[in-house]
Amino acid sequence: MLLTPEHMGLANFGPVPPLPGSRLAQPAFCGFALKNSRETSPSSLSLPRIGGKMAAFFVSSPLSLSRSPLLTNLFHLTKSKPLVSSSFALPRRHPSSILQNYPLRSLSPSNFAAGAHTSTALNRDDLVVLGIETSCDDTAAAVVRGNGEVLSQVVSSQAELLSRYGGVAPKMAEEAHSLVIDQVVQQAVENANLSENDLSAVAVTIGPGLSLCLRVGVQKARRVAGTFNLPIIGVHHMEAHALVARLMDKDLQFPFLALLISGGHNLLILARDLGHYVQLGTTIDDAIGEAYDKTARWLGLDMGRGGGPALEELAREGDENSVKFKIPMRQHKDCNFSYAGLKTQVRLAIESRNIFTDKSSLSSESSHDRRVRADIAASFQRVAVLHLEDRCERAIEWALKIDPAIKCLVVSGGVASNQYVRSRLHHIVKKTGLRLVCPPPSLCTDNGVMVAWTGIENFLVGRYDPPPPANEPEDFMYDLRPRWPLGEEYSQGKSEARSLRRARVHPSLTSIVHGSIEQQV
Known part of the structure; x- marks a missing residue:
């Protein structure tokens, strides 16, 4: 399998086209850094050299790990975790320029050189995140400050549709989301007495949930992030339900x-x-x-x-x-x-x-x-x-x-x-x-506050994606995870009587994060 510069993207960030034979042809946003290494890569792939240096592929956050077609191909080749050599740079956490020049406004390939870490502290009061939630039947958005202050919260309910259809009808729910998403997000920003230029990042639920509904929120989040050059954070819906308790109860600590x-x-x-x-x-x-x-x-x-x-x-x-x-x-x-x-x-x-x-x-x-x-x-x-x-x-x-x-x-x-x-x-x-x-x-019910807060928690440890392009193609394939486990099963908790379908289940959030951390050690 040959990875050409075209596959890796010639711009700082851009959609990576699917590789031939890829089972998951979902574009990822990537950049590449140059590493002073002449080590040979695994025999199954060939990385391009630019100026005599090995080009190291960069995926911005652990949540991007399974989204990249490059990594997907490697995963299927090895039947385990992605093959990575010392010249194949897997997810790097917060590049130094992002924190030092906070809030993020520009990125360049040099920011992602291997080993780019920083200890620069962020002022939580300066961190402002917009959260967007459309995983099921409520269209929600909120703006939350890094110190936990909820600046605004807006929820548009689909109660009338629920009553009419006796439950959630996915296609009807998608149309209802599409009708109000712009208004809900705009109202959330205005109620916070801010503009999009005051935001630090955008967080959005990418799963689990109804694919049709998730897509509406992700599209809107990427439009806002791309237009205003903001980092974007993919949020696990159930993790958000768990972590919102930490927003309301400052004494709640892990575990x-x-x-x-x-x-x-x-x-x-x-x-x-x-x-x-x-x-x-x-x-x-x-x-x-x-x-x-x-x-x-x-x-x-x-x-x-x-x-x-x-x-x-x-x-x-x-x-x-x-x-x-x-x-x-x-x-x-x-x-x-x-x-x-x-x-x-x-x-x-x-x-x-x-x-x-x-x-x-x-x-x-x-x-x-x-x-x-x-x-x-x-x-x-x-x-x-x-x-x-x-x-x-x-x-x-x-x-x-x-x-x-x-x-x-x-x-x-x-x-x-x-x-x-x-x-x-x-x-x-x-x-x-x-x-x-x-x-x-x-x-407790679906809301934008929990998404924004989970985005804040992940942003502070460097788990986010760089700004998407301002104009994405109409056929862009969004990263949606309708069936996405939160954690790994406890060995004693496995049930022989389990009847849940296992097809098309995304790797758990925990396994993705652990895989990324292992690659950084």
Whole structure:
């Protein structure tokens, strides 16, 4: 495989065209530095020499590792981590010029010479990051200062679409994002009393999520970053849910245990450091938020503000012990979740009681019918949360064995705004001596603040990409990661019954960061 100067890009930064035979033809933004080395490269590749020096390929951040077609080809050739010789420079962290001339306005190949590191300190007050979130059904943007000050937050909800379609319709959600994304971002910047010229970087969710929706946010983020010559930071959606707790609680330090619960995810992770996560458990089928939404829909509740809040409200009127649902997976001694079976139990209970699920009938039904629905809602919620409690108790036990320094359990994600969930989990952590940390409800659901803050945390350790070009071609292939694990699985947490599809899953964030760090040592 010959890597020509054309493949590496002749400009300081530019899209790298896909190499012949590349399975993932996603462009990366790269530059190259000249290294005083005449060592031969691996036999499977030939690096160009410029002025008698070896050209060293540069990928700007660990999050770019798997995005580069060059590295992708090497990965498939070796069937393991990318082949790298001493003349093949893998991701370099913050070049000295970026921090010394902060905020970033210009870059040149000389800035990326091998070993370009710096200890220059940044003033957090001067760091201002725009965060953009479009992974599912909310269009959100926020501006956050490096010291944690939230300068603005704007969220455009798709409640009407949710109500009309009974859930998220990806194509409709994409169109809704496209209609409001410019207005949402502009309003966030204006509400912060700033202009784009005052920004230091742009952070955007690149996964996991719905590809159609992710694309809208990434396109907008790259337009802003390219127009104003700003670094861009790709953010993991679930990492953002976990790290936003550190924005609100300054005493929260690594390591900590996190339960991330939403419509699409159930995750128990041990957060050992930024970019270093151990997955103790996940769902083998449906997430708790999905179960809440389906139950609410079957009960005929108004889905306009989401099934979870509607069901939580109705459940307050019911008897949680009136309907006997089986608690999932009590015979499995791991930390994984399953809500598909509970959903089936609920559906059968509703059908056996001949409940009419036209949402317009809920307010006009008899008091008896309403009580029946409330009893089902309360009984479902009790068992759904008992399943969380079971898994959290075991996860706390495992986590303390792995790292006894853990002091906190963070609970975040959309379902974490449920007050019943919070109160039950508070009892669990109280028994174990840990402290429960929950972001405010407005920061549990999808928002731009969590994306901006995660961007800040990553920027401060040098994990970001250089500014994209101001004008990208229409056929540019964006780096979207709809299925992107956060951490590596804990050996005892693997489930033989796991039914999750494994095809087209992106390497985990943790493995990417570790791979980059290993190459720098």
